[in-house]
Amino acid sequence: MAIEITDQSYQPFEEKMKMTIKVLEDTFNGIRAGRANPRLLDTISVPYYGVDTPLQQVANVQVPEARLITITPWESKTLKDIERAIQASDLGINPINDGKMIRLVFPQLTEERRKDLVREVSRLGEESKVAVRNIRREAIDLFKGYEKKKEISEDERFEAEDKVQKLTDRYIEQVDKTVERKNKELMEV
Numbered sequence: 001m002a003i004e005i006t007d008q009s010y011q012p013f014e015e016k017m018k019m020t021i022k023v024l025e026d027t028f029n030g031i032r033a034g035r036a037n038p039r040l041l042d043t044i045s046v047p048y049y050g051v052d053t054p055l056q057q058v059a060n061v062q063v064p065e066a067r068l069i070t071i072t073p074w075e076s077k078t079l080k081d082i083e084r085a086i087q088a089s090d091l092g093i094n095p096i097n098d099g100k101m102i103r104l105v106f107p108q109l110t111e112e113r114r115k116d117l118v119r120e121v122s123r124l125g126e127e128s129k130v131a132v133r134n135i136r137r138e139a140i141d142l143f144k145g146y147e148k149k150k151e152i153s154e155d156e157r158f159e160a161e162d163k164v165q166k167l168t169d170r171y172i173e174q175v176d177k178t179v180e181r182k183n184k185e186l187m188e189v
Contacts, residue, residue, distance in 0.1 A: 003151040005143075005160050010167060013139045017132050017171040024128045024175065028182045031117060036069045036106050038062075046085045048078060055082065069104040076100070109186075117186045125179035129172055136168040 029039040038061045045052040046059075055061065059073040059082060073079050083102055086095045096103040109117070143160040146152045152160070 003146055005152060005156055009160070010139070010163060013135050013164065014167055016135045017167065020128050020131045020135070021171060021174050021178065024124060024178055027124055028121065028178065031121065031182070031186075033109070033117070033182075033185045033188075035066050036063045036104070038069060040091060041069070041071075041086075044085050044089050044091070046078060046081050048081070055085065058082070067106040067108075069106075071095075071102040071104070072100070114186050118183050121179055121182045121186065125175055128175045132168055132171045132175065136164055139164045 029037065030043065038056075041055050041061060044055045046055055047053075048058050055071070058075070058078050059071045062070050062072075064070060071082060073082055079097060079099070079102065083095045083097050086093070086102070086104070091104075093104050093106065096105065140161050143152065143157045143164075147154060147157040
């Protein structure tokens with residue numbers, strides 16, 4: 001029984017590659033670049049009526065200046081809980097509580113810290129490339145299995161491998177661009 005290879009055949013692999021890029025971008029959003037970014041607070045949850053709730057759902061988060069985030073809770077009784085949650089997080093910034101809102105002042109990154117972050121970003125980029133290549137290998141193994149079972153011809157397998165390689169190249173290039181963009185952001189003074 002022959003299998004017809006269509007564009008839909010590549011869809012699951014492309015979806016996995018897209019997800020790899022999304023995970024990388026989300027990880028990069030959590031890396032502090034010396035400027036205030038409200039996405040840094042995405043992982044912080046606050047106990048709110050006995051339930052851990054994302055910070056953005058219990059407070060107004062604003063960036064009035066390049067190195068400052070202000071957090072104004074909708075209910076003033078949650079101020080201390082928000083402060084504790086920020087201190088317990090791996091953000092590495094001490095919250096300033098004035099009784100009405102919390103201020104997070106982001107210090108300028110040192111040159112050494114910038115270089116460490118660039119190395120970390122590059123490492124994460126390499127891990128993403130490996131993930132994309134593993135997806136390519138998974139796809140190629142699938143098509144080789146089809147050929148082995150005589151469900152597709154050798155020519156069809158070669159054509160499928162070529163398309164998978166082009167897909168892989170496109171997503172590897174996207175990883176490189178994402179890493180380059182983040183490194184540029186980190187090295188800006």
